[in-house]
Structure formats: structure tokens, C-alpha cells
Amino acid sequence: MSLWILDTDHVSLFQRGHPQITNRLAKVASTELSITIITLEEQLRGRFQMTRRASSPSELIFAYQNLRVTFDSLKSFSLLDFSPAASNIYASLASQKIRIGTQDLRIAAIALSVEGIIVTRNQRDFGKVPNLMIEDWSIP
Numbered sequence: 001m002s003l004w005i006l007d008t009d010h011v012s013l014f015q016r017g018h019p020q021i022t023n024r025l026a027k028v029a030s031t032e033l034s035i036t037i038i039t040l041e042e043q044l045r046g047r048f049q050m051t052r053r054a055s056s057p058s059e060l061i062f063a064y065q066n067l068r069v070t071f072d073s074l075k076s077f078s079l080l081d082f083s084p085a086a087s088n089i090y091a092s093l094a095s096q097k098i099r100i101g102t103q104d105l106r107i108a109a110i111a112l113s114v115e116g117i118i119v120t121r122n123q124r125d126f127g128k129v130p131n132l133m134i135e136d137w138s139i140p
Helices: 008-015 019-026 037-053 057-074 084-095 102-114
Strands: 004-006 033-036 078-080 117-119 133-135
Touching (some): 004 008, 004 102, 008 019, 008 057, 033 037, 033 102, 037 057, 037 078, 037 102, 084 102, 102 117
Parallel strands (some): 004 033, 004 117, 117 133
16 A cells, blocks of 8 residues: 655646546545645645735635645545654754755655655656655646
8 A cells, every 4th residue: 555645736736627647536436545734834824825925805814714725635645744754854854954845855754654656747856855656746
């Protein structure tokens, strides 16, 4: 059994109804799918920014509707924490001076800590992390 961990970019594609992602998700058992607490943070941060920037009642209504849709879509995934094991792996990766973003490095550390496979289009950055398994479900 594999543990597929959707990166934030694939979650966003799923939320927009990307056909390849939707089809692939339909074929995977829910027990084999997850997102990280980092992806949850990134998604919610974006939605909170929308609510803060809303300058009219209609924009605010739309922003809160998007927050609800995001919340509902993320509830369907198992959530992986930034555990002590992930924290240790993150510290080790950071000490290796791997040049990728902090959030991506945290996601990679979580994936390594549970021996999961990151599902992302971001091969360029995640590919720099030693021993990290990566797949891209957006390609037909």
C-alpha cells in the first residue's frame, strides 16, 4: 500500500476540477490519500487573505464562500502532522542547505517521515530532496 500525499498545487488543481487529478483520485482508496498540515496552512492562509482584502459586500461573500469550499474539500483528506520525526528530518534537510522553500521542505520532511509519495508538479524543487518519492498526476 502506498501513501499518496497531495502537495498544495495538486490540491488546488483538484479543487478546480482538473480531469486527470479527479480521475486519479477516484481510483485511489481514501486510506491511501493525505495532505500535510502545511498544505492546510497554505490553503487557509490564501482564503483568509481573500477575506481581508475584500472591499465590497459581494467580494466578502465570495471570499467566505471560497473559504467554505476549501474547508469542505480538505475535510475529505487524511491530515499528516508536522511530527517530532518530521521536525528532525526537516532539521537534517535544512542543515544540508537544500535550496527550496521552507514550506516545501517541511512537506518533504513530513513525506519522508511517513515514507509517503509527494504528488506535485513541482519536480524542480522536490527533486532536490534526497530519497523523496515524487509523482505528478496532472500529466495525461
